[in-house]
Amino acid sequence: GENVEQHPSTLSVQEGDSAVIKCTYSDSASNYFPWYKQELGKGPQLIIDIRSNVGEKKDQRIAVTLNKTAKHFSLHITETQPEDSAVYFCAAIPNTGNQFYFGTGTSLTVIP
Amino acid sequence: GAVVSQHPSWVICKSGTSVKIECRSLDFQATTMFWYRQFPKQSLMLMATSNEGSKATYEQGVEKDKFLINHASLTLSTLTVTSAHPEDSSFYICSAISGRRYEQYFGPGTRLTVT
Numbered sequence: 499g500e501n502v503e504q505h506p507s508t509l510s511v512q513e514g515d516s517a518v519i520k521c522t523y524s525d526s527a528s529n530y531f532p533w534y535k536q537e538l539g540k541g542p543q544l545i546i547d548i549r550s551n552v553g554e555k556k557d558q559r560i561a562v563t564l565n566k567t568a569k570h571f572s573l574h575i576t577e578t579q580p581e582d583s584a585v586y587f588c589a590a591i592p593n594t595g596n597q598f599y600f601g602t603g604t605s606l607t608v609i610p
Numbered sequence: 611g612a613v614v615s616q617h618p619s620w621v622i623c624k625s626g627t628s629v630k631i632e633c634r635s636l637d638f639q640a641t642t643m644f645w646y647r648q649f650p651k652q653s654l655m656l657m658a659t660s661n662e663g664s665k666a667t668y669e670q671g672v673e674k675d676k677f678l679i680n681h682a683s684l685t686l687s688t689l690t691v692t693s694a695h696p697e698d699s700s701f702y703i704c705s706a707i708s709g710r711r712y713e714q715y716f717g718p719g720t721r722l723t724v725t
Contacts, residue, residue, distance in 0.1 A: 602653045
C-alpha cells in the first residue's frame with residue numbers, strides 16, 4: 499500500500515517568514531494530494547490540493563508543488579501569521595481507491 | 611464547501627458503558643463515510659470505511675464487535691463504542707465523500723473520555 503512520510507514534525511518560524519513542509523509518497527499510482535490544517539480540538543480542514551497532472555498550485559499565501567518523478571510534494575506558506583499555527587497533514591490518494599493515506603503531521607508555530 | 615457535523619463534540623462515560631457518535635453530512639449525500647481515531651500529537655488512523663446500505667469495512671486490528679458502525683442513510687453514519695474502557699479514550703473523527711471521490715470532508719471530531 500501507499501506510505502506517506504512528512505517532514506519536519508515540528509516547525510517554528512517568525513511571523514512574516516515562509517514555512518515549507520515536505521511529504522514523500524511511495525505509490526506511483528497516487529494522483530491526488532491534499533493538504534489539511536488541523537487546529538487544536540478540531541477536525542482537519544482542506545486548505546489546498548493538487549492533482550498529478552499539475553506541477554504547482556497557488557492560493558494566496560499558500561502553494562503546493564508536486565514532483566511526480568521524485569514522488570514528493572511540498573506545502574509552502576508565505577508571509578506567515580500567528581493564525582497559521584496548527585498541525586498540517588499531507589495525504590496521498592491512489593487512483594485505485596478512495597482511501598486517504600496521511601502523513602504524520604507537522605506542528606507549525608508562528609512566533610509573533 | 612460541504613459540511614460534516616458530529617455529535618456529541620465531547621463525551622465522558624464510565625467504563626463498561628456504550629457510547630454512540632453520530633456523523634452527518636449536512637448539505638450533501640455521502641455514499642461513503644470514514645471513521646478515524648486520533649491520539650494526541652499523532653496522525654489520523656483509519657478505523658473503518660462505511661458505505662450506505664452495506665456493512666462497514668474495518669481496518670486490520672480494529673475490533674468490529676467493539677466499534678459498531680451503521681450507515682443507515684446517505685447523510686448519517688454512527689459509531690458505537692461498546693463496553694468502553696479507558697484505553698478507548700481518544701479523538702474520533704468522521705469524514706464523508708461528496709460523490710467526487712477526491713473530495714473528502716471532515717467532521718469536527720468527538721472527544722471520548724472513559725473513566
